[in-house]
Amino acid sequence: MKKYKIADLVFGLDLKDELLHPSMADFLYDKNAPVTFTVTTDTDAMTHADAIEFIKEHEKNRLILSNYMMVMKAEWGYRFYYQEEPRILCCDVDTTANHAVIHLSTEPVTPVSRCHGCAASPSLSFTDYIFYILRDIFFTFAPWHNMIPVHSSTIIYNSRAYVFSARSGTGKTTHTNLWIEHFNVDILDGDVTMLSLEDDGIFAYGMPWCGTSMKYQNKKVPLGGIVFLSQAKENTVTELSAFDGALSLMARSFAPTWTKELSSRNCFLSEQVAANTLCLHLACLPNREAALLVKEYIDRRLSGV
Amino acid sequence: MKIAENYMLREIAGNYVVIPVGQNVVDYKGMLHLNSTGAFICKCLENDTTREDILSKMYVEYEAEEADKPIIDADLDDFLENAKSIGLIV
Incomplete structure (x- = not known):
């Protein structure tokens, strides 16, 4: 079993090389640290019919159904279903044993949706699906190790990470590209x-699951601030209170909120990060002046003004 | 009546919010920021209760005179009506 270290979590992964996304190679870990959790695949323990039967028998245990996945509660943890890739029967995340099993099918199956109402995702390859299941497993364990995944584009400025977060389509990448171009x-x-809450501060880590940006570094950087972006007709920057920062962070967190326990965890971590971090709201146009406005605000804060 | 299973009351940085849980996160995509009266009512609703129980607690909490009671009654009814309309209470 190979070891990987993503953010500050070391985990074991037993997966055939041809199923491994190329980005994972950048996170291989060869040191002698204990693993936090393990992930294996299995082709024998379950059939397609077994996977369907479980859904029917445990309908009341369904936690969420989105256009991407369905999550069922089980005695030992959670079962994930991915509707549009029939070769993936399900993924069992045993949170008591810190172990996840991705159940793969060897049967010829008809590619029909197993969760009614789910949208097709034809652009994802089988390897992509496995890669995103690893992400879902990782995000399930991470909050219990004081980590919170945030939907964002993050730059490194003056040796600190500045996290630009917003909902999809707002212009995170456009804005951080302005920083790259001009600064x-x-x-x-x-x-x-x-984002990771550690004994000596809060740190930001690059992750392999970088969407369509194809940009990441396997690097740990002290967190400098979080900037929540929105589109506007003029550029304004406002410093957020710990409360507004926490709410904004919760809304952009990818930490699971399937149960009250998980939601509470997301609240707790967001509150802790926001209370100890510069949180800004930038209403902006996609221009150099918007990036300069934030940069000057950060510079003033760093110089103690 | 009480707060529905798919909502949760939380204190964050000294403020009270109601946040969605589970499927409600997918469907609702929002949070409710409560003022102090809303927070007081929601704390009452964390356990199964009645309109009358909440009212009697509010009278004590706000040291209500007789003249205040109709205003408090109306405030509570408004809150409960809005809460029911979004499925916050069952």
Whole structure:
């Protein structure tokens, strides 16, 4: 079993090389640290009919059904279903044993949706699906290790990470590209940044699950601030209170909120991060002046003004 | 009546919010920021209760004179009506 280290979590992964997304190679870990959880695949324990039967028998245990996945509660943890890839029967995440099994089918199956109402995702390859299941497993364990994944594009400025977060389509990438173009900064991650509360501060980590940006670094950087973006007809920057920062962060977090326990965890981590971090709201146009406005605000804060 | 299973009351940085849980996160995509009266009512609703129980607690909490009671009654009814309309209470 190979070891990987993403953010500050070491985990074991037993997966055939041909099923492994190329980005994972950047996170291989060869040191002698204990693993937090393990992930294996299985082709024998379950049939397609078994997977369907479980859904029927445990309908009341369904936690969420989105256009991407369905999550069922089980005694030992959670079962994930991915509707549009029939070769993936389900994924069992045993949160008591810290182990996940991706059940794969060897049967010829008809590619029909197993969760009614789910949209097709024809652009994802089988390897992509496995890669995103690994992400879902990782995000399930991460909050219990004081980590919160945030939908964001993150730059490194003055050796600190500045996380630009917003809902899809707002212009995160457009804005961070302005920083790259005009202020010569480096990018840490183009789509999801892991924020980690550690004994000596809060840190940002680049993640391999970088969406369409294809940009990430396997790097740990002290967190400088979080900027929540919205589109506007003029550029304004406002410093957020710990409360507004926490709410904004919760809304952009990818941490699971399937149960009250998980939602509470997301609240707790968001509150802790926001209370100890510069949180800004930038209403902006997609221009250099918007990036300059935030940069000057950060510079003033760094100089103690 | 009480707060529905797919909502949860939380205190964040000294403020009370109602946040959605589970499927409600997918469907609702929002949070409710409560003022102090809303927070007081929601704390009452964390356990199964009645309109009359909540009212009697509010009278005590706000040291209500007789003249205040109709205003408090109306405030509570407004809150409960809005809460029911979004499925916050069952």
